[in-house]
Each structure stands twice: as structure tokens, then as C-alpha cells.
Amino acid sequence: MTSHGHAAAAPGAYVLGVDSGGSGLRVALAGPDAAAPLGTVVCGEPVRTGAGGIEAAHLLEQALPAARELLARHGGGGRITAAAVGAAGMTTLGDRLRAELPAALEEALGVRRIALAADAVTAYAGAVGQRAGAVVAAGTGLIALGTDLTRWRRADGWGHLLGDSGGGAWIGRAGLDAAMRAHDGRRGGSAALLERLEAVFGPPPELPGLLYPRADRPAVLASFAPEVAGCAAHDPVAEGILRAAGTHIAEAAAAVCPEAAADEEGYEVALTGGLFRMGEPLLVPLREELARLLPGARAVPGSGDPLIGALRIAQGLATGGLRLPHHPTLLCLPGHRAGDLGER
Amino acid sequence: MTSHGHAAAAPGAYVLGVDSGGSGLRVALAGPDAAAPLGTVVCGEPVRTGAGGIEAAHLLEQALPAARELLARHGGGGRITAAAVGAAGMTTLGDRLRAELPAALEEALGVRRIALAADAVTAYAGAVGQRAGAVVAAGTGLIALGTDLTRWRRADGWGHLLGDSGGGAWIGRAGLDAAMRAHDGRRGGSAALLERLEAVFGPPPELPGLLYPRADRPAVLASFAPEVAGCAAHDPVAEGILRAAGTHIAEAAAAVCPEAAADEEGYEVALTGGLFRMGEPLLVPLREELARLLPGARAVPGSGDPLIGALRIAQGLATGGLRLPHHPTLLCLPGHRAGDLGER
Missing domain, CATH: 3.30.420.40 (ATPase, nucleotide binding domain)
Incomplete structure (x- = not known):
């Protein structure tokens, strides 16, 4: 207690x-x-x-x-x-x-x-x-919700196969995709992410057999998201994944943020949930993409x-x-x- | 018989x-x-x-x-x-x-x-x-396999959460993502694909409840791929999805195609499986991307x-x-x- x-x-x-x-x-x-x-x-x-x-x-x-x-x-x-x-x-x-x-x-x-x-x-x-505004709530999944206090606007939150774009499972899946590309010798691969995949899951060809029988597949995918963040400083593929995630998150925020949420300084978009504990590797591109998509918007941590x-x-x-x-x-x-x- | x-x-x-x-x-x-x-x-x-x-x-x-x-x-x-x-x-x-x-x-x-x-x-x-060469086999999933007759090279075939990039489930999922974006008012949405989603599955907010409890989720996703192909002629988002699929398929082919498969005319990459019944909306961008990634390569239908x-x-x-x-x-x-x- x-x-x-x-x-x-x-x-x-x-x-x-x-x-x-x-x-x-x-x-x-x-x-x-x-x-x-x-x-x-x-x-x-x-x-x-x-x-x-x-x-x-x-x-x-x-x-x-x-x-x-x-x-x-x-x-x-x-x-x-x-x-x-x-x-x-x-x-x-x-x-x-x-x-x-x-x-x-x-x-x-x-x-x-x-x-x-x-x-x-x-x-x-x-x-x-109880103010007009917008929130992005993100962990394994991702949803944006905004209101002008007359109605709700929702964006995404459709789960790992239909959206949740930019959320933990999305980032982890993109990282594992890039790792498997490196394993195969396909374009778009990341040797750094392949090394992390091997460290976390073992031999790449055995990963499908580990992942698909699980009931908590989105959580397994999301468990790799911190590895992507950890590689972003030195790996351009990982950096690009977090940049794309930032874009998706900004797109969801822009779709729900009401005019009524503007004050003299612009719009406030609150960020809440475990995803944002990832910190600067995600927040830096997210702030940049948000500024491009929704001029005057600033991302702030949710108060509660x-x-x-x-x-x-x-x-x-x-x-x-x-x-x-x-x-x-x-x-x-x-x-x-x-x-x-x-x-x- | x-x-x-x-x-x-x-x-x-x-x-x-x-x-x-x-x-x-x-x-x-x-x-x-x-x-x-x-x-x-x-x-x-x-x-x-x-x-x-x-x-x-x-x-x-x-x-x-x-x-x-x-x-x-x-x-x-x-x-x-x-x-x-x-x-x-x-x-x-x-x-x-x-x-x-x-x-x-x-x-x-x-x-x-x-x-x-x-x-x-x-x-x-x-x-x-029994010749050296490369094949892309694609339906719901996608795998590329090549050999110079001394060893096999494989690319992708890792399933719908780790790859199968450009396959039926991949195309369908990208189409449904674009439809849900249109539903939400997010950037990257396609009104044409949203209309097809509603025609096939009903109200968009109910799609997660239809999809996630199913055991055959990849097949459900792939069932939407022909709708994406059907929209490609008049919808730039759908066209972009098939272009991206063509790129992914060409990347997989390029990763496995052996030098030994070259004849005077260049490399032959055989295409086989139900995905390619989608026809020109997929094959046109695929041929273009293949020519860019693997100069001299040409896609041919598999003989058997x-x-x-x-x-x-x-x-x-x-x-x-x-x-x-x-x-x-x-x-x-x-x-x-x-x-x-x-x-x-």
C-alpha cells in the first residue's frame, strides 16, 4: 500500500x-x-x-x-x-x-x-x-485520444496487426525484421540488431519457432524495442526505425488534437505509458516530427x-x-x- | 484424378x-x-x-x-x-x-x-x-531460395510477424493499416481501401474483434491483398503498397540469386505461388524493382x-x-x- x-x-x-x-x-x-x-x-x-x-x-x-x-x-x-x-x-x-x-x-x-x-x-x-487536449498512451500498443470536451477523437489503438504504429510491438517488430534481413543478406538489414537478436533470442532461424506458438506475441515483439533504442546512437537502421515510430506517433496525435486545446504557446500533447521510458532516442525524433505535423505542438509528460x-x-x-x-x-x-x- | x-x-x-x-x-x-x-x-x-x-x-x-x-x-x-x-x-x-x-x-x-x-x-x-537459379515462392507468406548447385541460399520466409515481406499477409496488412488510417483521419490513409474494408469486414472499429481471436490471422490479412490490387489503378496509397511489396520481393530475390544462374541474357528469377495470380498491379512494379536491384534479372513464371x-x-x-x-x-x-x- x-x-x-x-x-x-x-x-x-x-x-x-x-x-x-x-x-x-x-x-x-x-x-x-x-x-x-x-x-x-x-x-x-x-x-x-x-x-x-x-x-x-x-x-x-x-x-x-x-x-x-x-x-x-x-x-x-x-x-x-x-x-x-x-x-x-x-x-x-x-x-x-x-x-x-x-x-x-x-x-x-x-x-x-x-x-x-x-x-x-x-x-x-x-x-x-478535465481539459480539452490530446494524449498518446503507448506501451506494447499505442492509441491517441483527444477531446474538445464535446466529443472524443480516437486514432489507432487497433492492435499489432492493424496498427499500434510506433508502439512497443511495432518498434520491436521493425527491429527484428531488420535483424532477419541482415541474417539473410537482404537490403535494409542491420548487423547491430542481428547481434542483439542473437544475444536475446539465440539463433535467428529458431526465432519463428519461439515466437509464433506464444499467446503473448505482441509482448515478445515489444520486448525487443529497448534493444532498438539501445542501438539507435550508432546504427542508422535502428535510428531510422525510431524516427519512423516518432512520425507514426505524431500522426496519431495530429489526428486527434482539437483546436480547443491551443493556448498562447500552442498545443500540448501529453505522453503517457511505458513506451516513453525509452527516453531521448524516441523522444528527440518524436518532438521533431510533431513540430512538423502540428506546428506549435509540444510533447509533455502526462501528469498522472x-x-x-x-x-x-x-x-x-x-x-x-x-x-x-x-x-x-x-x-x-x-x-x-x-x-x-x-x-x- | x-x-x-x-x-x-x-x-x-x-x-x-x-x-x-x-x-x-x-x-x-x-x-x-x-x-x-x-x-x-x-x-x-x-x-x-x-x-x-x-x-x-x-x-x-x-x-x-x-x-x-x-x-x-x-x-x-x-x-x-x-x-x-x-x-x-x-x-x-x-x-x-x-x-x-x-x-x-x-x-x-x-x-x-x-x-x-x-x-x-x-x-x-x-x-x-535441377539448374542453378532462384525462386520466389509467395502466397500468404513469402520465401526466396537460390542455389548454385553447391549450397542453398534462403531469404525471408520468417512468417507474418518477422518478415514474409511483400507476401499476401504483408500486402493485406498494409492495406488494412491504410484503411484504418483513413478511418482515424491519420496521414497515410486511403479512402478507397477504407471503403473496401467496410465492404469486406463491416464497421472498422469491429475489425480487431474479428481478427485477433482467429487462429488463421495471416490468411485473414492475406484475404485483403486482392482488394489492394483492385484499388491500385486509381488509388496512390494502394499503388504504393504494391510498389513496396515489389521492392521487398526483389530484395529477397537479389539476396539469393547466385552468379551461376546467369546466362547470356542475365539472371532468371522464377516466380511461383498464388500471390502472383494478382497479375500486373504487382508484377509491373516487381519487374522494375528487380531490374534496379539485380541488373540483368528477369522475372519468369515457374514451369511447374x-x-x-x-x-x-x-x-x-x-x-x-x-x-x-x-x-x-x-x-x-x-x-x-x-x-x-x-x-x-
């Missing part, structure tokens, strides 16, 4: 934030208007996805004990006035969550103000807050992570001050009527 | 060819020195691949009755003097075939001269024959398919005239000792 910050909340009134992703579930409690969480519980097990989509029961059996534990740590007499659940796969696999979670949360915790958000929306809320974003959404619900637009799958508020805010 | 051509063989002496691929198994009988098969049996069921690789027993339970049926059609008193089995996955998943097939074929059919070949090698033998290639290899074994180099996984001759013919 982490515990930091102090809520100026009415005693005993809390909001709950849940972030469900590929590496597990995190649950946090906060006061209704404090920036920092009062406490966080990390549940290691990723929520299962079955034939019907994300399994609501599996999410609840982890999140409810965590919520009760957090309440107990704060005197035990508190009540949760609003909850926001952000989950990876919410847009395509969230039907059961949307159908089952609200009643279950109300029954178990007495909470009636509930938001179900795509992980890109909690990433937005964490990184940008998706769990903070879930708390911010729950706080908006609790206080009646939620400014982010409703949407049937991106930001679903059961019991509220969504405005005419179609996703583009 | 197809039956055409007349063998000038000694009566009753035949060779057997087997071609095992993703769409099933084909078995053919020929005389020891005739170009055309005497008969062919098509078995619909693809040979199973299990934890131990391609299942030898499943191949035999289809191939042996087919061989006996073909012998029966030709009087029943004939004997098979040599057999060649070409199989997709032979290099990475062929351990059990190499361990179990020779003894089983000898016991069941009395045949002792046996070759086990990668499908790329039977493609080579079918398309080029992989089943013909398997028969040619078996005929080479039967007559002692096999000129294609042995190799532990590409062209394995159990009982023969391989020369010093390492794959590059």
Missing part, C-alpha cells in the same frame, strides 16, 4: 478508482476533491477475458476486497460516493462489464455514481485532466497515470463536475443519458 | 511425389524420367502439426492409400523406386517426419530412396528444375508447381541424377551423407 497526500474531504466520503490492464488490477481510494490517492491496492492477476469479453465477476472478486480493505484502513465507517473503472479492452470487450458491474458495485458497496471507461480515457484523465485518471473521473462524478464527454463505449455512465457525442 | 502425359519408363517402375501444405496433401505418380505425372490424388485434409511438429502418422495415413490407389490405376504390379515428400514447416517442424517417414515408407511401399524437402525446395525444383518439384526430386533420386544440394532440413536424404553444403 502506498499512502500519501491528505484529503480535504468531508469525513467518511470517498471515491474509488480501478485500473484494469494487462499486468493486473489496481484499486485506489481518494477524497472527493483531493488530487492524490489516500491508498492503493495492487492485485497482481490480470482480469480474465472469456468468450463474452472481460469477465465482470473476476474483476469484482479482486476489486471488492481491495475497496473494503482501503475503507478499513481509513476507519472503516466511510462510504464510497462514486467509482470509476478503467479497463483495457473496454471498447471491444466491455459488454459484460457495462451490463453487470453497475448493479454489482451498488449492491456490494452502495455506490450509485459509476463510470466505465476505456483505458485510453483513464489515461487521458490522468495525463491531461490511468489510476489517477480513474480517481479524477470518479471525483468528477461525485461532485457533479465531470466535464469529459460521455460515450457509449469510451466513457459509459450507466443511468446517465449520453449526449450526442459520437466517436469519430 | 488427373491423368496426362505418357512415361517412357521401364514398365512398372515409378516415382512418388508428395506435396503437403496448408490446404491439404497431394500425391502424384510418374515414370522415372517423364516430365508429367501419370496421375494425382488430392487429399483435402492438411497434415496436423502437434507439439512434436508435423505428424508423420497423419501424413502417412493419407499418402499411403493414395500411393496404392495410383499404383492400382496403372496395373497394380508396379513398384516405387524413389519418393520425395515436400512439406510446409519442414525446416522448423520436420523432426518427426525426418525420423519416422523413411522407415515407414520403406516398410509400406518398399521404397528406399527417399527425400524430405522443405516446400520452398519443392517449389524451387518445380519452378526452376511444388508437386511437380517433388516428382523431379524423386526422379533425380531414382536415376542417380539429383543435382540439387543436400541440406539437413531443406533437402534431407536419409541414408545419404550430406556434403559440406551449409545453408547461408
Whole structure:
């Protein structure tokens, strides 16, 4: 448990934030208007996805004990006035969550103000807050999301075979392609990346047999992305891959960044997610490509992570001050009527 | 059964060819020195691949009755003097075939001269024959293979996540990426390809949910390749994808084409497989890129398919005239000792 910050909340009134992703579930409690969480519980097990989509029961059996534990740590007499659940796969696999979670949360915790958000929306809320703007959330995959506070615009996030261009799996795959080209003697190969492939995976001809039977192929590809970054300073092929990734990321940001996000200094594009820990080898070309595609834009680190974003959404619900637009799958508020805010 | 051509063989002496691929198994009988098969049996069921690789027993339970049926059609008193089995996955998943097939074929059919070949090698033998040269075999995937008759050179064939650059899945994936870009409003999008995506798969946001749960993802991607070809005449993005595919194919060909393949007119690169049925939209840029990368090279259609290639290899074994180099996984001759013919 982490515990930091102090809520100026009415005693005993809390909001709950849940972030469900590929590496597990995190649950946090906060006061209704404090920036920092009062406490966080990390549940290691990723929520299962079955034939019907994300399994609501599996999410609840982890999140409810965590919520009760957090309440107990704060005197035990508190009540949760609003909850926001952000989950990876919410847009395509969230039907059961949307159908089952609200009643279950109300029954178990007495909470009636509930938001179900795509992980890109909690990433937005964490990184940008309740302002007009744009975020690029990138790890193994990559998605860009922007809003002028009347509707959402989304770009990419289509997975490793249809897009996620510039994300971790994309960079890793491009690096492995260049390594195999060097192995074959094809044009476009990189001896430096081939050396890294051999160091990480062993003999190149055996890599297909290692990769294709795995269920987590995108993660295996993404595991090679840091090797590409490590070669970029001295290998022009690796440098070119990160330059191309920067272009793709800038293209996604430019597609979603609303006019309303401009201030005197231009547009702010928030970057969040593990990909950007790669640092300067990616950020330098990304900033250059962003400046070319979206003049006046500057990339800034997001202020908070998706769990903070879930708390911010729950706080908006609790206080009646939620400014982010409703949407049937991106930001679903059961019991509220969504405005005419179609996703583009 | 197809039956055409007349063998000038000694009566009753035949060779057997087997071609095992993703769409099933084909078995053919020929005389020891005739170009055309005497008969062919098509078995619909693809040979199973299990934890131990391609299942030898499943191949035999289809191939042996087919061989006996073909012998029966030709009087029943004939004997098979040599057999060649070409199989997709032979290099990475062929351990059990190499361990179990020779003894089983000898016991069941009395045949002792046996070759086990990668499908790329039977493609080579079918398309080029027993000469030095190069072949590009492309359908959903893509591999290039060349030989100077002392050793094999291979390029690509690493599957849809590591290469197969310019093949059907590669072209389809690039087309779907461009369609999703148009859907998002990202740079590099194609409205024409988006229209085709919607016609074929339905609403773009639902495509990830259709594609990722499938086991045959590469085939789904490749199914969109003809749509890209169909748009190329009027859509610059689609045209650019086929141009890039042509470049990748030429790069693979250039990496394997041996000096020894040159005649007075230059190099011949044989093209074989379903991809090239796409015709001029792919072949025009491919020829141009090939001419740039490998001056003097010309792309020609392969003369025969992989089943013909398997028969040619078996005929080479039967007559002692096999000129294609042995190799532990590409062209394995159990009982023969391989020369010093390492794959590059």
C-alpha cells in the first residue's frame, strides 16, 4: 500500500478508482476533491477475458476486497460516493462489464455514481485532466485520444496487426525484421540488431519457432524495442526505425488534437505509458516530427497515470463536475443519458 | 484424378511425389524420367502439426492409400523406386517426419530412396528444375531460395510477424493499416481501401474483434491483398503498397540469386505461388524493382508447381541424377551423407 497526500474531504466520503490492464488490477481510494490517492491496492492477476469479453465477476472478486480493505484502513465507517473503472479492452470487450458491474458495485458497496471507461480515457484523465487536449498512451500498443470536451477523437489503438504504429510491438517488430534481413543478406538489414537478436533470442532461424506458438506475441515483439533504442546512437537502421515510430506517433496525435486545446504557446500533447521510458532516442525524433505535423505542438509528460485518471473521473462524478464527454463505449455512465457525442 | 502425359519408363517402375501444405496433401505418380505425372490424388485434409511438429502418422495415413490407389490405376504390379515428400514447416517442424517417414515408407511401399524437402525446395525444383537459379515462392507468406548447385541460399520466409515481406499477409496488412488510417483521419490513409474494408469486414472499429481471436490471422490479412490490387489503378496509397511489396520481393530475390544462374541474357528469377495470380498491379512494379536491384534479372513464371518439384526430386533420386544440394532440413536424404553444403 502506498499512502500519501491528505484529503480535504468531508469525513467518511470517498471515491474509488480501478485500473484494469494487462499486468493486473489496481484499486485506489481518494477524497472527493483531493488530487492524490489516500491508498492503493495492487492485485497482481490480470482480469480474465472469456468468450463474452472481460469477465465482470473476476474483476469484482479482486476489486471488492481491495475497496473494503482501503475503507478499513481509513476507519472503516466511510462510504464510497462514486467509482470509476478503467479497463483495457473496454471498447471491444466491455459488454459484460457495462451490463453487470453497475448493479454489482451498488449492491456490494452502495455506490450509485459509476463510470466505465476505456483505458485510453483513464489515461487521458490522468495525463491531461478535465481539459480539452490530446494524449498518446503507448506501451506494447499505442492509441491517441483527444477531446474538445464535446466529443472524443480516437486514432489507432487497433492492435499489432492493424496498427499500434510506433508502439512497443511495432518498434520491436521493425527491429527484428531488420535483424532477419541482415541474417539473410537482404537490403535494409542491420548487423547491430542481428547481434542483439542473437544475444536475446539465440539463433535467428529458431526465432519463428519461439515466437509464433506464444499467446503473448505482441509482448515478445515489444520486448525487443529497448534493444532498438539501445542501438539507435550508432546504427542508422535502428535510428531510422525510431524516427519512423516518432512520425507514426505524431500522426496519431495530429489526428486527434482539437483546436480547443491551443493556448498562447500552442498545443500540448501529453505522453503517457511505458513506451516513453525509452527516453531521448524516441523522444528527440518524436518532438521533431510533431513540430512538423502540428506546428506549435509540444510533447509533455502526462501528469498522472490511468489510476489517477480513474480517481479524477470518479471525483468528477461525485461532485457533479465531470466535464469529459460521455460515450457509449469510451466513457459509459450507466443511468446517465449520453449526449450526442459520437466517436469519430 | 488427373491423368496426362505418357512415361517412357521401364514398365512398372515409378516415382512418388508428395506435396503437403496448408490446404491439404497431394500425391502424384510418374515414370522415372517423364516430365508429367501419370496421375494425382488430392487429399483435402492438411497434415496436423502437434507439439512434436508435423505428424508423420497423419501424413502417412493419407499418402499411403493414395500411393496404392495410383499404383492400382496403372496395373497394380508396379513398384516405387524413389519418393520425395515436400512439406510446409519442414525446416522448423520436420523432426518427426525426418525420423519416422523413411522407415515407414520403406516398410509400406518398399521404397528406399527417399527425400524430405522443405516446400520452398519443392517449389524451387518445380519452378526452376535441377539448374542453378532462384525462386520466389509467395502466397500468404513469402520465401526466396537460390542455389548454385553447391549450397542453398534462403531469404525471408520468417512468417507474418518477422518478415514474409511483400507476401499476401504483408500486402493485406498494409492495406488494412491504410484503411484504418483513413478511418482515424491519420496521414497515410486511403479512402478507397477504407471503403473496401467496410465492404469486406463491416464497421472498422469491429475489425480487431474479428481478427485477433482467429487462429488463421495471416490468411485473414492475406484475404485483403486482392482488394489492394483492385484499388491500385486509381488509388496512390494502394499503388504504393504494391510498389513496396515489389521492392521487398526483389530484395529477397537479389539476396539469393547466385552468379551461376546467369546466362547470356542475365539472371532468371522464377516466380511461383498464388500471390502472383494478382497479375500486373504487382508484377509491373516487381519487374522494375528487380531490374534496379539485380541488373540483368528477369522475372519468369515457374514451369511447374511444388508437386511437380517433388516428382523431379524423386526422379533425380531414382536415376542417380539429383543435382540439387543436400541440406539437413531443406533437402534431407536419409541414408545419404550430406556434403559440406551449409545453408547461408
